[in-house]
Amino acid sequence: MSLSPRFRLLLGAVILAMILLPWLGQPYLVYLLTLSMIFGIFALAYDLLYGFTGLVSFGHSVFYGMPAYAVGMVAVTVFKYPNPVVMIAAAMFSGLLLGCLIGFVCTFARGIYMALITFAFAQICELLVMHDPWGITQGENGIMGVRAAPITLGGLKLDLFAGVGLYYLVLGLIIVSYLVIRLLVNSPLGDVLKGIKQNEHRLLSLGYNPRPYKVAAFGLSGMFAGLAGAMAVFLNNSVVPSLVDWSVGAEILLITIMGGAGTLIGPVAAAFLIIFAESYASAYLGGGNWVYVMGGLYIAVVMFLPGGIFRTKYLKKAFA
Amino acid sequence: MSDYLLQLEDVHTYIGLAHILRGLSLALRPGEAVALLGRNGEGKTPTIKTIMSLLPPRQGRVRFRGEDITGAPTHQVAGMGICVVPKGRHIFPALTVMEHLRVPVVKKPHRREDLLKQAFAIFPELAERKNQPARSLSGGQQQMLVIARALMTKPRLLLLDEPMEGLAPVAVKRVIESMKAVKDEGITVFFASASCERALAVAGRVYIIEKGRIVYQGSSAELMAAPEVQQRHLGVRE
């Protein structure tokens, strides 16, 4: 699915606006946008697995939260080595590894059963993290004070891991992630993945063994989700068990479906929508009443925008 | 009220993006026994499913007794008088024989007790095994069961999808017998079959389907006398 020229222009304008935005001097807005972009990367990872390969995961929080814990462990509890490159690499590698492992297990089941396997893994991981048998995850309180040392490039000290620096880092990363995943999806590998979604039997009869491709899809999805998780750690300087909670996986599932599975752009846009809606609703509505807005939003989008926001007829004009 | 019991008019059916039925047309008169022949994968099962509204057509009409039933919900189609014996039997594995016969909705003014009696009369082997789980029956017995199950709706049109497939010769004979008995009751029979020879034992008329379209129609006698037609459309592909 390629984007129409009109839409590419719009996208370019948006990116330009985002580059210029921090000059407005609104730190909370920068925070929200950073968080949105983090979820955007997470959503891209999820859409790769669900929207293109057709594999449903109820436990994607594992690939987001556990790499976050990897970051925390590298920086604070185990290796005490807060080198950002190592931290990010650890997150992406653990995401890739977990993805391949869980993905492999998942290839032995189908449909809802496979989804529930991922759910079980998510629950187990969260419980393990809280139980903390080896004393490396700090249980319920999580790991605090996770800070990456700023990078020094030729005498220039760049703090890319907090505040506005982080904002630009994540902006760069989400653009790169999007382009990489787009490339992947339009490549021969992507064709096989789409084949798995559309008609696995046909694929088998053509001589492809879907298993390694499914594992690859899970692995790649896990890797990008892990990247998002690492960024989340930098944003909050902490790693908490709720990052692995299945509700995080549920939220990204919701975001992807709401945005329009298989469109890549849709889930990213939906991530922004949900994060901002949640933030403003909770600011303006007292107590917990913002939940009504969020719940109502979920219901309304499903009822009135079948296939997600970016698959509605009106927005189809955006695509070539 | 039309002359025909069932009419398919220029039906186009899709499964996902695949164009399975491409302008299929056929018609059945009341009381006939008609076979739909064709190689595997040419569209026999989708045709049956289209009639039963399990696979509604994107284009074209399905008419039953003159009424347009295209796209009607399946249970309504069954209520109007069409029932199906699906390919591969499709028993309910966890239910007993008796429970199978309780599933179908019996239309007034018929009464289930009467229909059960009839069913057990035609299929004594089922009467003997009333409380046995269906999955413990032999292939042939299961085929009897699903035919009896379909007959409980007292259909005007009985569809069967490859009813003789995968059965021992003794069972095949039983199936042919019961199909003839059904026809003698006045029920119109329309069935798909990959085997020409077995089909002609029951059917008076045949259609041959190829690539989602009807490529031949004629009486059974005509087809039997035309081996080159059989070879062309039903023979092993080169």
Next chain:
Amino acid sequence: MTSLIITQILNGVTIGLIFALVAIGLTIVMGLMEVVNFAHGSFYMFGGYITFFVFSAVGSFWLGLVVAPVVCAVLGLGLYYAIIRPLRKRHPLEPLVALVGVAMICRQLIRNIWGADPKLLPIPFGRVQFSVAGVELTYPIYFFVVMGVAVAALLGLYILFRKSDVGIRCLAAIQDRDTAMSMGVNVDRIGSLMLVIVMGVAGLAGGLVGPIFSVYPTMGLELIGLLFVIAIVGGLGSIGGAVIAGVTIAMTKSISSIFVSGNVSDILAYCVLLVILLIRPRGIMGLATVME
């Protein structure tokens, strides 16, 4: 020690039966309508709160236990017409999103009306003393009452499914929807009827649990994970399976809680789920043997 173990066994049976009651609703809806109902816990929660409401308004816990299932059944019908039916032609994950939204709204509604603190319902009856296996025990009578009510409800469901036309058609539709429809069965209508019934049962379970755990806004959310374990391990559409799975898991939790922390027993439960999903996704009683 022995008396502690026996107490925990009895606790496990009681809680397990309650879990089974709720889990059955999940499996019936999943099997019949292919909808993963994340709002199911909300009905369990409503049952608890309606019971509490009746109790605090009128003073009768038992009246609350009667009113709660009825109200939940009606709410279930509402859910069917508002959400499930309009979305039935969609890709199965879209109703899931909507149902999560419903669950969120329900929790907040409860919080707004009654607050976030747990509401305790007093335990009726007292304790009874008896000896078993040579050990003296005192145990709350109410727990036996709960067991009795749960068993009665489960028997009722069993009779419904195995003896009535509606029940048999429901089982048939769970096993093979298309074929059931071809036999004239209106699967949508049966689905709505079953939904109403199982929501009522879930509401009853929520009410029963009030004096044991008290009622609180996240009681449904906490349970939903375990409910899936029980539903799948027991086997979709199987009452017997849900009971076996529910009681086993609850007993494992309660007995192991003597020796290890709660987290470990939950981990074990999910590991069991994983194994079942891989080896025998149809669960203990499976769809091949839906009931006994």
